[in-house]
Amino acid sequence: MRIEIPQDLPRRRETSPQTSAPRPQEPNSVQRHLQSIKERADQSRTNHAPSRSAPSRRPERQREAAPRPRSVKDPRESTDPRRPQRNKIPSQTIGMQLRPEERKVMLELGKFRVVRTRDLADSVYDGKQRKLGEDLNYLRSKGLVETRHINLRRDGTRRQIDRAEVATLTRDGRAWLRKSGEVPKDQTVYYGFVKPREMEHDSLIYRAYRDASQRIERDGGSNLRVKLDFEIKAGVQKDIYRARKADPKRDMADIKEEVAAKHSLPFVNGGIQIPDARIEFDPNDDARSQEADQGSRTGGHEDIEVLTAAYRRGHLRAKAQAGFRNYASSSDRASISAKIEDEHQMMRDIFDL
DNA sequence: ATTTGCCAACCAGCGTTACC
DNA sequence: GGTAACGCTGGTTGGCAAAT
Numbered sequence: 001m002r003i004e005i006p007q008d009l010p011r012r013r014e015t016s017p018q019t020s021a022p023r024p025q026e027p028n029s030v031q032r033h034l035q036s037i038k039e040r041a042d043q044s045r046t047n048h049a050p051s052r053s054a055p056s057r058r059p060e061r062q063r064e065a066a067p068r069p070r071s072v073k074d075p076r077e078s079t080d081p082r083r084p085q086r087n088k089i090p091s092q093t094i095g096m097q098l099r100p101e102e103r104k105v106m107l108e109l110g111k112f113r114v115v116r117t118r119d120l121a122d123s124v125y126d127g128k129q130r131k132l133g134e135d136l137n138y139l140r141s142k143g144l145v146e147t148r149h150i151n152l153r154r155d156g157t158r159r160q161i162d163r164a165e166v167a168t169l170t171r172d173g174r175a176w177l178r179k180s181g182e183v184p185k186d187q188t189v190y191y192g193f194v195k196p197r198e199m200e201h202d203s204l205i206y207r208a209y210r211d212a213s214q215r216i217e218r219d220g221g222s223n224l225r226v227k228l229d230f231e232i233k234a235g236v237q238k239d240i241y242r243a244r245k246a247d248p249k250r251d252m253a254d255i256k257e258e259v260a261a262k263h264s265l266p267f268v269n270g271g272i273q274i275p276d277a278r279i280e281f282d283p284n285d286d287a288r289s290q291e292a293d294q295g296s297r298t299g300g301h302e303d304i305e306v307l308t309a310a311y312r313r314g315h316l317r318a319k320a321q322a323g324f325r326n327y328a329s330s331s332d333r334a335s336i337s338a339k340i341e342d343e344h345q346m347m348r349d350i351f352d353l
Numbered sequence: 354a355t356t357t358g359c360c361a362a363c364c365a366g367c368g369t370t371a372c373c
Numbered sequence: 374g375g376t377a378a379c380g381c382t383g384g385t386t387g388g389c390a391a392a393t
Contacts, residue, residue, distance in 0.1 A: 201383085229382080230367060237368045237380055252380095274382070308384095 096142065096176065101125060102135050103182055108206065109145065109169045110177045111226045112277075113190035114199055115206045117147065117165040123210055136167065144173035150199050166203050168193050186280070187225045204306045205276050207353045208327040212279055212304050220284025221300065227278040236263055236272055264301065266322040273322035275303035307350060320349060329353045 098106065104124045109115055121132040139145040147167040169177065169191035177189055193199065205228070213224055236259055243255040260267040265274060283300045305324040307316065319326055328350050 233381060234368050240369090240380065272381080 098139075099135070101131070102139060103180065105132070105135065105139070105167075106144065106169065106173060106177050106180075107182050109167055110174060110183065110189035110191065111187060112202075112206045112209070113228065114166050114168050114193060114203050116203045117167050119203075119206050119210070120167065139173070143170055144176055146170055146193070148193065150203075164200070164203070166193075166199060184223060184225050188227070188231055190228065190230075201306055201308055202276075204327070204329065204353055205304070208304045208306050208325075208351075209277060209279065211327070211351065211353075212302055212325055216279060216281050216300075216302060221281035222284075223282045225280045227280065229274050229276050232263070232265070232274050232278060236260075236265070236274065239263070265303075266324075268321045273319065273324070275305050275322070275324050278303050306353070326350045327353045 101124050105120055108120060108124070117132060117136065118129070121127055121129045125131045125135075136145060136147060140147065145167055146169075147165055149163045149165050169189070171191055174189050174191040177183060183189055209226065216224065239259045239262060240255055243259065256272050257267045259265075260272045263272075265272050267273070278301050280301045303322075303324045305319050305322075305326050307319065307326050307328040326349060329352075
């Protein structure tokens with residue numbers, strides 16, 4: 001049973017006008033390459049930034065970073081000229097009743113920011129794509145969710161470009177979700193497409209989570225929360241900054257090691273290894289009493305990492321040493337195994353997506 | 354001569370605080 | 374409030390050396 005409401009929500013603009021500033025000079029090969037990457041990213045972006053025109057780097061970054069998150073607890077809170085500004089949930093969506101599947105979709109999108117619709121169909125609709133499609137249409141029509149298609153990376157052996165549909169919450173969608181009471185305590189809610197180049201990679205995190213979370217719950221873990229790398233990184237950098245401010249002469253490696261320990265993150269080759277996502281959970285009673293006996297904190301976590309073919313050997317080794325639960329898609333697995341074929345233990349520790 | 358693998362450099366996208 | 378400057382990881386390229 002769905003409560004219908006007047007459908008007069010302003011639809012978000014699909015595209016923004018392109019600026020047509022002339023290029024100041026002929027770009028070199030690197031600039032041309034970067035330009036092509038930028039154009040590809042812009043092509044797949046519904047809210048794309050104006051085309052590049054100025055040669056200097058930082059001012060460009062400042063302009064493009066306009067919609068970036070301002071705080072960890074409230075990502076993308078900053079003003080975005082491409083969005084209608086709202087300080088509260090629009091009246092149309094206050095108290096809107098959604099079906100359990102729709103609420104579940106909203107929650108998953110809020111936890112992971114970007115999820116492939118096929119994965120949502122598998123996890124929420126028992127694989128029924130059509131049912132998901134109907135509900136996504138409804139949520140889109142209410143301005144709670146937006147979807148887009150992304151080009152998947154090619155592995156070099158195929159000319160065909162595969163595409164996948166991904167979804168995210170809108171600003172209003174996040175507001176609805178927060179008011180709904182569906183969100184566990186300490187769970188950040190994300191919204192909006194960011195980092196177009198990494199969207200394919202990020203969309204795989206949900207798959208990895210599904211596998212890891214099933215295992216955690218099977219072992220008695222409960223009250224699962226997800227922290228994405230944005231949030232983990234923010235906490236790490238805040239502490240690094242504080243430590244440097246307190247003692248500017250202190251060795252950076254020393255600071256990093258201390259901060260890594262504070263956040264229970266591995267410190268490998270002089271760097272803090274930050275996972276793609278951390279699943280926090282309340283352990284079962286046995287584990288809890290064991291922790292209490294040892295005087296350690298209650299609560300557990302598992303760090304997950306999605307490896308892709310783009311990872312270099314050094315990256316792969318660092319991730320393996322970090323002790324993360326590593327995942328890779330079958331297509332990336334072949335390329336990864338070629339890079340670390342002499343390190344069989346590492347391959348064994350990579351799980352299929 | 355060509356291919357392959359590695360590394361350094363660069364940029365993107367995220368974070369923070371300081372300063373004007 | 375906008376800009377600057379700094380930090381991080383991930384992704385990509387060009388250049389170089391080694392292998393074929």
